[in-house]
Amino acid sequence: RKSNKLWIISAAAIIAALIICPAAFAKVVIKCATSTQPSHIYNEGIRHMAKIVKEKSNGEMEIQLFPAAQLGSERDAVEGLQLGTLEMTLTSTGPLGNFVPAIKVFNLPFLFTSREAAYKVLDGKIGDQITASFPKIGIRALAWVENGFRNITNSKRAINKPADMDGLKIRVMEDDLFIATMKALGASPLPMAFGELYTALEQKTVDAQENPLAVIESSRFFEVQKYLAMTGHFYSPSMILVSEKFFKGLKPEQQKILQDAAFDARDFERKLSMEADQKLEAELAKQGMTVTHPDKAPFVKAVAGVYTNPKIVKAIGGGDTKKGEA
Ligand code: EAX
Secondary structure, eight states: OHHHHHHHHHHHHHHHHHHHOGGGGSOEEEEEEOSSOTTSHHHHHHHHHHHHHHHHTTTSEEEEEEOTTTTOOHHHHHHHHHHTSOOEEEEESTTGGGTOGGGGGGGSTTOOSSHHHHHHHHTSHHHHHHHHTGGGGTEEEEEEEEEEEOEEEESSOOOSSGGGGTTOEEEEOSSHHHHHHHHHTTOEEEEOOGGGHHHHHHTTSOSEEEEOHHHHHHTTGGGTOOEEEOOOOOEEEEEEEEEHHHHHTSOHHHHHHHHHHHHHHHHHHHHHHHHHHHHHHHHHHHTTOEEEOOOSHHHHHHTHHHHHOHHHHHHHTTTTOSSOOO
16 A cells, blocks of 8 residues: 555656656757867857757756867867767867868968958858858858967067068968968978877977967967967868757757857857957966067968969869868
């Protein structure tokens, strides 16, 4: 008798729990990998997105953030999405040209002179066409976010003109356009994953690197780099990406929650990026960096050949890569 009653009570309790709180029984865990340090704007953007997703799904969906390349490089993350071993990443376009060649177009130096111009293209027809081509490679592109305008740091000398770049060993992201650009400026580029960069600078494997101020500050490159030149030579877009396999397995309402939250995170993150540019130059100077503002015209002139280099043109068109299909 007693055990029968207990059984009924516990069954009722489980049913009640399922009605009140189905999330406890059907949780969607979304692991998200980034390569930058926890305080960087990417991770602020993802935490913002995680909060919205949690609220909108009544706790049914949870984004778990793994920053600082804990789960591997940006390239590893992209491959993880394709395999379905990782659900989500926020990555720069650095490694993406190896998967979707059309992305390389955004790796051209001095392509955008303002954020507004970049947003117009990325959030418009061209950006949409590129994101629409991602499912073919097993990835869903949710939104264009931002890394920002890249500036050059080094441990050797102040940079005021292209000639000051001569012979500098500079780490670049893994794409032929970055290599071609730095060669055109007279430097010796070395492609390397971001996670290895601080140590490479510290041990002087390379003299220089280039990144937006928000990355330079959050990764504490000021500890190992003395000079900062505000060249703004690349506008570096980034993307919020999820595994297509994972996305397809979600309910339509869950897909919508994720997509809407990504757009919200995009606007939030871009604002942080803009604010970082406004305040971090002074902060980095305070940390001991010598900041220069080179005249950009000679730099623009020096890299003009990158736009007409037949190999580069072919690569952007998709003819020079192994895996891409766009
Ligand atoms: O995406 O590799 C880089 O320099 C990137 O700017 C960084 O990982 C942020």
